[in-house]
Amino acid sequence: MSAPVIEISGLRKTFRDFWFRPVAEAVNGIDLVVEKGDVFGLLGPNGSGKSTTIKMVLGLLAPTGGSVKIFGLPPRSRAARARLGYLPELSYLHPFLTARETVMYYAGLSDLDHRTAKARTAELIEQVGLAGNANRPVGGFSKGMARRVAFASALVSRPELLILDEPTSGLDPIGTREVKELIRRLAADGLTILVTSHQLFDMQDVCSRVAILSHGKVVGSGRVEDIVAAAADKRHALEDYFVERLGIQ
DSSP: OOOOOOEEEEEEEEOOOOTTEEEEEEEEEEEEEOOTOEEEEEEEEEEEEEEHHHHTTTSSSOSSEEEEEEEEBBBBBBHTTTTTEEOOOOOOOOOBBBHHHHHHHHHHHOEEHHHHHHHHHHHHHHHTTTTGGTBBBBBGSSSSHHHHHHHHHHHTTOOEEEEEEEETOOHHHHHHHHHHHHHHHHHHHHHHHEEEEEEEHHHHHHEEEEEEETTTTTEEEEEOOOHHHSSSSGHHHHHHHHHHHTTTO
16 A cells, blocks of 8 residues: 555644744644644644644654655655645735746756746646736735645646645635635545644635644544535534634634
């Protein structure tokens, strides 16, 4: 059998001060498995350890304990990084570059030759619905449109795993809907996606499985459809589950 796309075992991260004294235990013994084709939601309030976990999955932070494997490989290995795309919570795009130039820039960083980069950029600009605005500077884009440019940039290398950190953060309802529709289309194409969020309804609409974090620990997990099926009020199923597991009154 092939290895899971992401396998996390006993993952811990303790931040220390200048004198190496522990000041915060951001992640405390997380175990997670993300299989091929999953849209896996890592949910929790601010400060629950979501972004710290993502940074260790990406190899940007070294764990204090435990392990992370991507496709059975260490996160910092070149082979693992070549197979993933990443969309950070805040995307800093050059305001004077057009949408097309921005995606071409990231294609160059991915070592695509010019012909391949040009074809891939055109394909992605169309896919994210920006064909009519491809030659406009992104500095004049709405947040939703800029987010779609960032999505295209994260997809330019044809990743097998896409990691999204708070993809709907700061977006209005229209921008949020556009991002959710894009996630659903990518999932339908078989892309494995790991997404973090504290927006419960948004993730209920797009995720196949979720894990809920609180104070660096997994306090609940399961298939979204099972959570919804077990709830008396289907419309608020994930929120009720979330509140119950965090012990919020």
